[in-house]
Amino acid sequence: MSVTSSITPKRVKTLDYLRGIMAACVMLYHFSIWTAGTLDVGTFLAKVGIYGVSIFYILSGLTLFLVYQSSFRGSWEEINSFAIKRIFRIFPLLWLSSLLTIALKYYQHKPLPTLWTLWLNITGLYGFISPGACISVGAWSIGNELVFYALFPFILWLLQKNRNGFYIFWVITCLMSCYISFYQLDTHILLAKQWGIYINPLNQLFFFVGGIAIGTFDQKSLDVFRYQSGRRIFVIVVLAFILYPVEGNQIQIVAGWERIVFSTLSFVVCTSFYATRGKYIILPLEELLSFLGETSYSIYLLHPLVFFGLKEVSMKYLSTREHFIISLLLTLCASYISYQLLEKPVVRLGKSLLSLR
Numbered sequence: 019m020s021v022t023s024s025i026t027p028k029r030v031k032t033l034d035y036l037r038g039i040m041a042a043c044v045m046l047y048h049f050s051i052w053t054a055g056t057l058d059v060g061t062f063l064a065k066v067g068i069y070g071v072s073i074f075y076i077l078s079g080l081t082l083f084l085v086y087q088s089s090f091r092g093s094w095e096e097i098n099s100f101a102i103k104r105i106f107r108i109f110p111l112l113w114l115s116s117l118l119t120i121a122l123k124y125y126q127h128k129p130l131p132t133l134w135t136l137w138l139n140i141t142g143l144y145g146f147i148s149p150g151a152c153i154s155v156g157a158w159s160i161g162n163e164l165v166f167y168a169l170f171p172f173i174l175w176l177l178q179k180n181r182n183g184f185y186i187f188w189v190i191t192c193l194m195s196c197y198i199s200f201y202q203l204d205t206h207i208l209l210a211k212q213w214g215i216y217i218n219p220l221n222q223l224f225f226f227v228g229g230i231a232i233g234t235f236d237q238k239s240l241d242v243f244r245y246q247s248g249r250r251i252f253v254i255v256v257l258a259f260i261l262y263p264v265e266g267n268q269i270q271i272v273a274g275w276e277r278i279v280f281s282t283l284s285f286v287v288c289t290s291f292y293a294t295r296g297k298y299i300i301l302p303l304e305e306l307l308s309f310l311g312e313t314s315y316s317i318y319l320l321h322p323l324v325f326f327g328l329k330e331v332s333m334k335y336l337s338t339r340e341h342f343i344i345s346l347l348l349t350l351c352a353s354y355i356s357y358q359l360l361e362k363p364v365v366r367l368g369k370s371l372l373s374l375r
């Protein structure tokens with residue numbers, strides 16, 4: 019999950035819109051499988067439930083590049099400032115969601131995380147050491163983001179010093195993912211049994227680096243995606259996500275040639291949004307999309323807690339449909355509160371501390 023999001027300066031608002039749409043899709047995907055069981059992998063929601071996170075990574079790389087491209091010089095002071103901003107942006111909500119997850123497990127009489135797992139989540143090192151050791155549901159992607167953030171200053175320095183070297187590095191990350199997709203992931207084995215392989219940061223890094231690459235595209239390249247062409251491209255990509263034939267388990271869309279197909283579609287969606295500034299977005303939806311974009315990080319981390327917490331207290335009183343709808347509404351409310359009372363204040367605090375140095 020990308021958490022560069024709407025609190026950063028120099029942002030492109032429509033990238034926030036896309037981030038919010040993906041957060042909502044991941045939430046709906048999870049609610050669907052938690053209420054109705056495993057979705058048919060051929061459905062749009064099943065595909066976007068997986069690749070919504072991939073799009074988060076692309077948006078994260080693109081947004082960070084747009085923010086830091088003109089000011090970053092590679093000094094230790096700049097790297098330290100970047101690290102502090104990322105810490106204040108990511109960790110408070112990650113800690114809160116982890117604490118609430120532990121409390122829910124305690125209430126459910128489920129095994130609690132070990133001290134080692136707790137330490138990995140407090141420090142954020144689980145992404146570097148054991149990506150599957152996250153406490154919060156879905157927080158594996160946050161661990162991956164932390165790995166990408168650690169690499170970002172080096173990647174940006176490489177881009178500034180040797181653009182061809184940067185593109186070679188991107189190709190290397192693509193080849194690493196292809197190796198994992200074709201040779202380590204087995205399409206005859208359920209994705210759940212290979213989850214640790216799939217969530218390896220080396221299998222996801224090319225999305226983040228590719229997002230940075232999108233930011234380097236010149237105006238002539240972006241013009242291909244503009245205006246009417248952008249609208250047509252967006253529609254074609256959505257239709258491809260819906261209609262591309264896939265059968266079986268989720269492993270079928272994250273391994274082999276399907277990995278290449280859906281990854282390419284994810285890059286095209288992000289490039290289209292970036293180039294057109296969302297000109298094809300229906301204007302009456304702008305306020306809703308802005309809300310989803312601002313609260314996307316909270317939506318992503320809090321929706322499992324809301325769903326399972328509500329299930330514990332209302333299992334006997336709500337139908338499956340009522341549980342789904344109420345969980346949806348409560349998640350949006352909780353995410354708004356979290357954004358206003360936690361995310362925004364701690365980001366301001368981080369900026370204030372940096373200004374005092």
